[in-house]
Amino acid sequence: DTAVSQTPKYLVTQMGNDKSIKCEQNLGHDTMYWYKQDSKKFLKIMFSYNNKELIINETVPNRFSPKSPDKAHLNLHINSLELGDSAVYFCASSQDRTGGSGNTIYFGEGSWLTVV
Amino acid sequence: AQSVTQPDIHITVSEGASLELRCNYSYGATPYLFWYVQSPGQGLQLLLKYFSGDTLVQGIKGFEAEFKRSQSSFNLRKPSVHWSDAAEYFCAVGAIQGAQKLVFGQGTRLTINP
Numbered sequence: 001d002t003a004v005s006q007t008p009k010y011l012v013t014q015m016g017n018d019k020s021i022k023c024e025q026n027l028g029h030d031t032m033y034w035y036k037q038d039s040k041k042f043l044k045i046m047f048s049y050n051n052k053e054l055i056i057n058e059t060v061p062n063r064f065s066p067k068s069p070d071k072a073h074l075n076l077h078i079n080s081l082e083l084g085d086s087a088v089y090f091c092a093s094s095q096d097r098t099g100g101s102g103n104t105i106y107f108g109e110g111s112w113l114t115v116v
Numbered sequence: 117a118q119s120v121t122q123p124d125i126h127i128t129v130s131e132g133a134s135l136e137l138r139c140n141y142s143y144g145a146t147p148y149l150f151w152y153v154q155s156p157g158q159g160l161q162l163l164l165k166y167f168s169g170d171t172l173v174q175g176i177k178g179f180e181a182e183f184k185r186s187q188s189s190f191n192l193r194k195p196s197v198h199w200s201d202a203a204e205y206f207c208a209v210g211a212i213q214g215a216q217k218l219v220f221g222q223g224t225r226l227t228i229n230p
Contacts, residue, residue: 031216033217035218040222041222042220042223043160043208043218043220043223044220045218045219090159090160094216103216104165105150105210105216105218106162107152107159107160107161108159109158109159110159
């Protein structure tokens with residue numbers, strides 16, 4: 001069973017469209033994240049949710065809206081897509097919001113978004 | 117603010133040779149340090165992590181890393197690389213700002229020559 005799964009894996013869409021990426025974790029973790037990897041492979045956190053509550057919101061355009069219906073799911077909705085949104089979006093989860101030896105962050109396989 | 121530097125963008129080694137990937141971090145407190153590997157078209161897999169205690173940590177696939185506080189470094193090593201080790205390697209520091217987040221280096225691409 002995949003611990004952190006994302007859909008779709010590949011998405012090609014036109015500028016101006018609205019799209020969503022879904023993420024589910026079956027690890028029983030409380031905390032989930034979205035990270036963005038740009039074309040230069042640089043990874044940066046976008047959002048973090050702990051038990052459905054938003055706890056990290058980095059400087060991200062408000063066209064990006066995360067939603068967590070329950071602690072096992074964290075979806076990412078993007079409005080009015082722009083060329084610069086083309087990237088790989090990684091969902092991740094961890095046991096809880098704190099650091100510590102048991103609190104490793106586990107990543108999904110990524111969603112490759114291409115905006116044309 | 118915390119940051120991670122991986123000085124080598126691209127490294128090429130021959131199969132069977134030893135490997136060392138460099139990582140330097142900047143963080144005001146005791147760091148949590150990680151190495152992740154990303155194979156082409158794949159997600160991120162955790163190789164190893166350091167939280168406290170023994171400064172030499174062992175990971176999966178024969179990798180190890182050594183935490184050196186005096187040098188603010190956490191270099192990744194492997195005594196003998198295999199062709200399947202070709203991938204992108206990311207060093208990260210775990211920062212606590214109300215919640216845990218990882219700050220990544222820019223990655224090192226490893227190419228293996230047969």
